[in-house]
Amino acid sequence: MMPQSSIVHLNITDFAAAIAIAKDRSLADVPFVVAKAGAARAIVLAVSNKAREEGIYSGLPLTHAQRMVKNLKVLSPDPRAYTIAHRSMEEIASTYTPTIQNDSGGHLYLDLAGTSSLFGPHIDCAIHIRNEINRRIGLTPSVAVAANKLVAKIATRAIRPAGIVGIRSGEEADFIAPQDALLLPGVGPAMAKILSVTGLREIGELAALQDHEALALFGKKGLVLRDSAKGIDCSKVSAGNLSQRKIRRTVDFSEPLLDQTAIQAALATTIEDVGLEMRQSKLEAGSVGINILYADGVQTACQEKCFRPLQFDTELVEAACNVLCRAATRRVRIRGLAVTLADLDAPSRQADLFTPEKLERIGRLQVAVDRSRLQFGPEAITLACSLFHA
Template identity: 30%
Template structure:
């Protein structure tokens, strides 16, 4: 399919965590709000547009954010509520459009290709925005373009609570005057490197020979050049919430050793928690399975706030196992499954986690990548 035949809409809930809190307490509207842990070692998970005017942004140390805006209201955060509203918006989109991709807890791509035969896609997107806001109370912005890349940048330019269409053929002209940091894939380090070279706009970046960018950034150089020129053939991947990651263990001999069973659950949870983070996904549902010596199999599941953090996953796995296990019977097998998967990086249970906790997860995963999954693990998984 050629770009000219595509019509891709991107939807992004504005300051999602903050606006959910404003729904719960209307007195917060219009005030500088910081979502995150209240200790000096915590970081900012999200902040209101009023707080952003003070130079505050996500992942900033909370201590610095409070120094920049002493009058800000700090809220610990409520992932249960955020997950609930994310699912509500997902259900509305699922019931309205033919194909969509949930790219994070608060972002969606919708493929409206071919729908102009029946009605205007811009009008259709506007009506979907109104429907989401009417049924949830949450503001949402929308960009529409020939591909996912340009539609996402258009959404960022339309914020807050706006809509922007980039007509086919205008992709490069739209991107050209924007700062290079506006381009997805340009992080802090790449942005600093480009600025050292005098590259401040996407137009300048697009004019650099692709070979030069490859020499500078390796294989990412050619992809960056394509993006700077508005080229992106990435498809909208249909959202299927029921995809899962699971593991189970059948024992050499049936057992009622609680410590052994709990150690196995820790090892399995860490194993698939690592896989979850490697795939940049979060789980919204955890299931624990037990098969007894008589082959009777039972399971219990729980819908949880989206996460990929081992300490949160382990807490729920232990809770489910305690509710499920009948200590009078020998156990043959235990299993753990994570389902309701959505794309997304580790949600720094940003509300209480410190920079140290975040760095610890990153270091553990880095060691597992280099030396193998079982080179580093919790002591409770050793028995």
């Protein structure tokens, strides 16, 4: 008997718009968008079905959308409602499995392995969870059951805005092969342009590329792209809410330090390390925390919420130095410190996993630095202020 696919992806298309409709059913037949209306250069964050039918899409400048639909209804984002909805979805799912990855934006991954004796076939259990979410919070997720997260995500994207897909174990590649290449997670606008030029439309066409073809067309990331197109994904469902996950590093000094320059150098080195891991996970940090262990055994800690999510080393170091100043309340030598990046979230725009979109100068610089560090090691290139520590 074939093993059952056990990874479930629950995907609520245009999460913010879906929440708005769940709260006010009269919005279901109204073209509206969610956007920060007062902000300069506001962009559309989420779109209702009716607005999508008018050609509006997420990421479109709000002024452009308003020109497309007269009297377009614009709703402000409601972060509190999103948090509550995510918590409710997780609470419902947690009665069926302890292994839940609660990503932002209406995405929930579950691993139902080992639950079938209690709740029956995984596809039935997934449908049951979907129906319960609908009954209790009025949201209608697309549901896919597959062997891994990648294939499950492609499946929910294929049937969105709503529907159910169950892919039998061993048939992942067959299922994703005829799907549109743009459904492959990580393919963003820049990658789409390359795909368009090369004439590759289906995931199966990408999967069929030889090594040298993938490298020639897409550079170093070509092989990763090609393997993704084969449905290969070994990542586990990471239990816990994404916003509760943390990236943490500790550093112990060989001898206690009092020199601020040396301590800040150590801090910068540590930040480079956690920053790289964070960016590799396609995340950004909402807060930075510092724990200090003094030579006399006393510990102090300070955490600061950031005004805006942080991605790059320079901004992380700046924030961390500010937190360090607050945490270091004693004039005592420091034996070690720990850096924690928390309130992690996916970047507000879909990241292009394989080919970075056109970034600002600092972004391009960070991408180049990360690439060098990954290829040649962390010492290959580093911030000048960390040299003292090195």
